[in-house]
Amino acid sequence: MSGSIQDTFFEECEELLEAMDEGLTAVEGGDHDPEVVNAIFRAVHSIKGGAGAFGLDELVAFAHRFETVFDEVRNNKVELDTKLIQLLLRCSDHLSDLVAVARDGGTTDEEHHDALIAGLEEYMDDEEEDLTFEPMGLGGPSVPLPLAAEEEKTYEIRFRPLKEMFGTGNEPFFLFQALSELGPLKVVLDESELPGFDAMAMDDSYLAWNLTLTSTEPKSSIEAVFEFVEGLCELSIASDKDAEEEEAALAALNAAFGVSGDDSVTDPPAPFDAPAPAVTAPEASPQPVEKASSAKAESTKSEQRGPKPTLRVDLERVDRLINAVGELIINHSMLAQQIANLDVADLRDVETELEGFKNLARDIQEGVMSIRAQPVKPLFQRMARIVREASSATNKVAKLVTEGENTEVDKTVIERLSDPLTHILRNAVDHGIEKPDDREAIGKSRTGEIRLSASHRSGSVCIEIKDDGAGVNRPRVKQIAIEKGLIPENAELSDSEIDNLLFLPGFSTAKEVSNLSGRGVGMDVVKNAVTALGGRINISSNPGKGSTFTIILPLTLAVMDGMVVSVADQTMVVPITSIVETMRGSDDMINSLGADGTLLSIRGNFVPICDVASALGLRNPNSDQPPGVYLLVETETGQKSALAVDDIHDQRQVVIKSLDGVCGNIPGVAAATILGDGKIAMILDPENILAASTSSATFDTERRMSNAIAS
Amino acid sequence: MQSQAEVKFGDQEVKHAQQSEFVSFTVAGQAFCLKITQIREIRRWSPVTILPHAPMDVLGVMNLRGAVIPIYDLAARFGLQQTEASERNVVIVVAVHGKPVGLLAESVSEIISINREEIQDTPPVDSRHTMEYIQGIISHDDTMVRIINLDAVISAPEQGLS
Structure with a gap:
């Protein structure tokens, strides 16, 4: 019983902490509206109240001091200057830590805790702290009090x-x-x-x-x-x-x-x-x-008068609903197929009704999906803290500017984005942003700016992290890659290829190991995390002006647009996001290269061909049967390849069924789905297929990366 | 999740506390059995979707009312001759570690009701591989029925695959 109440308290704490962060960010931005300050005060106060009920003494004590200072601010007794705002921001970070510790156990940094308390106490009225009453000092003239x-x-x-x-x-x-x-x-x-x-x-x-x-x-x-x-x-x-x-x-x-x-x-x-x-x-x-x-x-x-009334629902229930709706969609396509196969003269009425049924099902699906969709705002707010901590650890000055915070993304995506974003931002501060003096010397503002933005872009979510730092040091990156044996010494790489070397496993350009990076966790981890979400990440850099990381993610993890193809008599689905172009091939378009390499010529360009059937081990690689259709896919590095399949049937939305726990990791297969006829079809992972394919003449680093993912 | 099979079998009264019921079936000509409580349902074989790079004994995956379940060929798993899957064969759906899994068998024979004491330990034979999968044996109508150790049959491949 008490456990569940405590859970509710911590859930509320999350919301309150968010509200507090939001308020503080507004205050930091120069908004000193008393209502904003009041909102923060209330948030801290509610946390304190709840914590008191559960006997979380450390939390109460800290929140109490925090709130007292805010009370002073509310009463206009303390000026909200930059120094105080910085202190308050650090305190809010610490408060979330304390809440986390109270919830999950663990310890906080005593020294940090004490330093913050000391900082807060400077702003506090001693008498108020002791809770003794003080007739003076409240601004009013001495009045004969009863x-x-x-x-x-x-x-x-x-x-x-x-x-x-x-x-x-x-x-x-x-x-x-x-x-x-x-x-x-x-x-x-x-x-x-x-x-x-x-x-x-x-x-x-x-x-x-x-x-x-x-x-x-x-x-x-x-x-x-x-x-x-x-x-x-x-x-x-x-x-x-x-x-x-x-x-x-x-x-x-x-x-x-x-x-x-x-x-x-x-x-x-x-x-x-x-x-x-x-x-x-x-x-x-x-x-x-x-x-x-x-x-x-x-x-x-x-x-x-708060935003909108909301309903707290167990995530599992929503997921069950999503599953059921997925079944409904599948069921509809099965029904449609059965009806189409019927030998009846006039099907028009039935088909009209079926169309209506389909639209309703889609409506329900979208509605259910939107339940899982959540604004990225809380995630972005947490990132502000990462930047603060990273800049204080590296003695740099950086601020985070966020855009498109109300962009809604699937909850799971948001949860799993936290780590990669943290990593990119730390890197941006540590490697991207220059030291304040250096910045001044080249005519930039002392404060580095990191812009974190989210937007919807044709069915996917685009998250961009843009810093105004030094940009990628390409000669150095290339040098390191050569030293570490990641690329051959004489490799001729385009600028974008060099930038993308950063995603190779175990790559770090930091000259000295700082507190933040250089812990052997490279950008490849970021890439893996994004790939695991079915997304793609890219970097573009402008020397002296800064770098931009672009992450493209699917809107949801439950449904996907796919191309239904047949490969060696099996029906399979290729994610539409990875397909650039499809074409029917003829013999004169195929050129041999070396012993077993084949290239497809497209308008004068040659791209390597990868036969999906043999890559998946479903057909002998040396069989003569020429596949009929090519899917042109592009990998993150911009490298193009042609996937050879037997035929293309359809383009449709499919419900993703995870194969986790059904069978282990299958190279080249991302997940499964159920088609209209009730049969299961594999959803392919083109990158992985290219990596697994021996005949593919894909750029070597690409293969390394994908191997790292696969292993 | 009440399968037809369960409903039908459930009518038979358990006469004795010490008595348990087994469903016997044939795999590559040999008689095997599983405890009735382990079986979720029995379905007719229908073509499955092949899993690329899967071991010989994993036939593929099947759609069981919206869930993707793997289908194993028991014969290949026991190191016997592979079953030529056809319409006459059956898929026995069992729950292992909370997850449904389909097992291909030649045909289902009958329900055997026996006392615990009648279960004999597996006599040691050379085929260690088979020994792991067999929990014990029952003598029934002058034939030997092997009791399958489901956990050993199913948990082993998962590790091997990943």
């Missing part, structure tokens, strides 16, 4: 939990225990609403309590006890003093201080809050002086 705070008062509290409160795991007992710490407490149970056994609903709440507390504490302390069950219970707190009299006093106070309901629940610094036990339930109160609840009330308000 000295009620020191007086022992009797509070009448009526507490009636709603059933939702029990749903969140709160226990009245612990609340009462907390109250009794404030002073002598008398608890009377009110079971008057309790129905007979027959009318009782198992999960409803019927009990209420009347509590009498004698305490010197201000009312806000009592409200603080009920902070976490706000909105989950009916609560009224009344002191023994006449309520009306109190309200009059309050009005006077408000006039004196100006209505500024801005101190928080947990930092009750204001003595003028103490004599304000207005007899109201927190939610019901229109009074701006209901300060204790102000933070929560604001967050409720913000939820209401």
